[in-house]
Amino acid sequence: MVNQATILLATDEAVAGNKALQQYIEHTTDDYCTLWLEGELLVVMKNIKEQKQTSEKIRMLAGAIARKLSSHRVEKATVQEKTLAEGFSNLQVKAAVTAFVEGWHLGTYAFLPYKSKEKPFSTTLEIIGDGCQKYVETGRIRAEATAFSRDLMNERPSALNPETFPERLREAFSDTNVKVTVFDKTELEAMQMNGVLTVSQGSQYAPAFVELTYQSDASKPLVALVGKGVTFDTGGITLKKSKDISNMRMDMGGAAAVSGAMKLLAKSGANVNVTALIPIVENMPDAHAMLPGEVIRYKNGHTVQIGNTDAEGRLILADGLIRAGELKADYVVDIATLTGAIVNALGTRLAGVFGAEQLAMKMKQIGDANGDFNWPMPLVDAYDSYLDSDYADFSNTSSKAMAGSITAALFLRRFVIDPSKWLHVDMAGVMESREAGYYPKGASGFGARLLADFVEDVSSSASDTKHH
Helix, strand or coil, rough: CCCCEEEECCHHHHHHHHHHHHHHHHCCCCCCCEEEECCCEEECCCCCCCHCCCCHHHHHHHHHHHHHHCCCCCCEEEEEEEHHHHHHHCHHHHHHHHHHHHHHHHHHHCCCCCCCCCCCCCCCCEEECCHHHHHHHHHHHHHHHHHHHHHHHCCCCCCCCCCCHHHHHHCCCCCCCCCEEEEHHHHHCCCHHHHHCCCCCCCCCCCCEEEEEEEEECCCEEEEEEEEEEEEEEEECCCCCCCHHHHHHHHHHHHHHHHHHHHHHHCCCCCCEEEEEEEEEEECCCCCCCCCCCEECCCCCEEEEECCCCCCCHHHHHHHHHHHHCCCCCEEEEECCCHHHHHHHHHHEEEEEEEEHHHHHHHHHHHHCCCCCECCCCCHHHHHHHCCCCCCCEEEECCCCCCCCHHHHHHHCCCCCCCCCCEECCCCHHCEECCCCCEECCCCCCCHHHHHHHHHHHHCCCCCCCCC
């Protein structure tokens, strides 16, 4: 086992004067290379062009280095704060340090509870410099929150189900200022959360609804984060037909995102007023499961015909949006692994964001900075009629084989109560990642950073008086 590695720039004195080394470094395909020099293991980062010096570039680079060193069981790596400052001179030092630490910790992430022969190992990172420890801690907290989301998404569905998920959240927030409230099936019946109750009918597990509340400043506008918590989605009676649907354990990716966001906000002591609303169900087919043609009557009076039991996410999000209205939330953001159509539209690198246009642009800018990339999508009013039903006020699926992500968003919009400012994030395409940079193969942890940074942004830019 190697005890230590030192991270340098290609322009540092240790390598700059050696032409052979410079040629070797230039001809490597990655943005860094590892080499031995006078008995010392060095990691040499190439010079990054100024226009490519972004926080995401640093995160990806740090993650790749961390995974490489960890795979070789290197115990410790050191880097000078000034090395990061010089290598990424286009950024503020605090941004460079935070991004490097965040990428480093996420790059060594691995979900190993069920790997019998693999043991977790990660190379320790030390950043040397005066006054940078605050930024180091920020990076660590951000990585920890995203890793928490990844853990939830990667967990097997028998271990994380509607009855165990609330307990997992209670445990996760026990050392924070987040208040955890869990509503069981009896309470959901009294609260008329009929979408949650109907979707869960076929499962052996009783449904739940969890509220996570963090109010460090009651004068700030209330932000409600609504996360879809389907712990496994078989499609119900409208059974999915794919050969391998094991990734449908990740259909609670929206719930994982809002949970991770709450972790990040609470651990960083953010000055905000935020509540996460998490409807939790399992969508299973059995003799009691909801049937196509069934009609749900919601608390707000809307009746919805079930056209397809595999469009269940919007049925439970509707209850969450109604609850956000009851809490008089100023901002409402729902997030869900909702539609395959968004994958067709945007692929696997971008989530789609629907709703208030200026807020959607703000969300894009936040994602561009923190790595949770997303793109504003249109709400086309002309498509609203696609949800018409002969038997109820409207259907949970479109009558047209087109614009599936848009009609899903239009469905959700019907449950938003004015004057709340609302956004819907469809993260179906980005719930999984391939191994690259600070991303592992498996759950991406998308949304934790995006939502937390969004909450802080609207809280800092808003007046100190609530809108209502």
